[in-house]
Amino acid sequence: MNVLITGARGNIGRHLASCLIDNPEIKLYLASHSDEGRDDLAVAFNEAEAVKVDVNDAGSVSDAVVDMHRVVVISPDFTDERIATGNLISALNGADSLQQIIRVLGLFPGLTENRIPAWMREVNATCWQHMTAKRLLEDSGLPVTFVNPVARYMQNYRGFTGTGIRDRHVIAYPFPQVMPHIDTRDIAEVIACILQMDINDHDGREYILTGAKEDVLSCTGVAELFSSVLGFKVEYRDDRGYFHEMLAPELAILFADYLQWQQQTIGDLYDVTDEVQGFLDREPRKFRDWIRENADFFRAPSNQSAA
Numbered sequence: 654m655n656v657l658i659t660g661a662r663g664n665i666g667r668h669l670a671s672c673l674i675d676n677p678e679i680k681l682y683l684a685s686h687s688d689e690g691r692d693d694l695a696v697a698f699n700e701a702e703a704v705k706v707d708v709n710d711a712g713s714v715s716d717a718v719v720d721m722h723r724v725v726v727i728s729p730d731f732t733d734e735r736i737a738t739g740n741l742i743s744a745l746n747g748a749d750s751l752q753q754i755i756r757v758l759g760l761f762p763g764l765t766e767n768r769i770p771a772w773m774r775e776v777n778a779t780c781w782q783h784m785t786a787k788r789l790l791e792d793s794g795l796p797v798t799f800v801n802p803v804a805r806y807m808q809n810y811r812g813f814t815g816t817g818i819r820d821r822h823v824i825a826y827p828f829p830q831v832m833p834h835i836d837t838r839d840i841a842e843v844i845a846c847i848l849q850m851d852i853n854d855h856d857g858r859e860y861i862l863t864g865a866k867e868d869v870l871s872c873t874g875v876a877e878l879f880s881s882v883l884g885f886k887v888e889y890r891d892d893r894g895y896f897h898e899m900l901a902p903e904l905a906i907l908f909a910d911y912l913q914w915q916q917q918t919i920g921d922l923y924d925v926t927d928e929v930q931g932f933l934d935r936e937p938r939k940f941r942d943w944i945r946e947n948a949d950f951f952r953a954p955s956n957q958s959a960a
């Protein structure tokens with residue numbers, strides 16, 4: 654079976670490739686949109702075929718999907734899905750080999766188009782991006798399974814938020830929404846599981862993934878968890894000044910506006926699902942363990958002292 658993974662160098666994609674690489678029944682095609690990324694994948698997974706695919710380039714998408722049986726689509730943030738998913742659908746329409754598309758979403762259940770303001774549509778903000786992709790794929794009639802993590806990725810904390818924890822012992826985040834947290838390795842393992850199962854059991858289905866109940870946390874709860882694992886006090890502060898310092902100015906404004914919309918429109922999210930447990934026959938990975946595994950990152954020496 655030929656399986657193409659787009660976004661293969663990202664959090665989910667790389668772990669998914671590791672899960673599947675030793676399966677003799679799967680020939681993996683791992684995609685990056687750059688030459689450098691393709692070379693990186695070729696070195697990391699030498700039994701797989703590393704390919705260059707830019708989701709915005711119709712030609713590269715059609716070349717990549719030839720003879721694919723299953724295609725896993727992990728889309729970068731702010732993608733214009735009218736183009737990217739449009740390219741995918743055109744390339745796959747009439748492809749005899751295709752059995753299943755697995756599309757990763759990031760979409761709050763029950764959210765309707767009319768609650769997404771114009772500015773979010775213009776920048777292809779996450780919800781709008783995934784809503785667009787989902788609608789296009791459903792309308793296409795192609796065999797699709799949606800994997801929808803309704804949770805914040807633990808791996809996000811190795812981004813700018815993690816820098817704040819390491820350098821100032823502060824989580825500087827506007828709008829301390831309560832959210833479930835999920836380890837992206839669990840998402841990858843659920844996808845790996847679906848890929849090795851009968852497609853008929855999953856066609857047209859959407860799986861909403863979250864982490865464990867104990868990892869439904871506000872920013873204050875996250876700060877307390879980091880403090881207890883790392884052994885120094887991490888504090889949550891709605892510190893817009895530092896938030897703007899950590900991100901590029903336009904991104905900080907955009908992200909803060911998005912978080913404000915999310916807090917006002919969606920509110921706190923306490924629900925967890927048992928899909929990860931159902932697929933993997935074990936509990937979801939815990940945030941506490943993820944912090945422990947990544948403790949060196951948060952304890953790394955820094956030039957700045959804690960505020």
Ligand SMILES: NC(=O)c1ccc[n+]([C@@H]2O[C@H](COP(=O)([O-])OP(=O)(O)OC[C@H]3O[C@@H](n4cnc5c(N)ncnc54)[C@H](OP(=O)(O)O)[C@@H]3O)[C@@H](O)[C@H]2O)c1
Pocket residue numbers: 659660661662663664665666684685686687690691706707708709727728729730757758759760779802803804805806809837
């Ligand atoms: N972060 C969260 O808390 C959260 C929660 C729910 C859902 N989500 C969704 O999860 C997805 C992200 O998953 P992830 O964290 O595993 O991904 P990721 O680490 O952000 O990786 C995305 C990959 O896309 C590739 N890429 C960039 N531009 C591309 C292009 N033009 N064409 C093709 N590929 C391109 C990049 O690799 P190359 O540069 O090598 O091409 C990158 O590895 C997003 O759709 C996001 O909305 C996120």
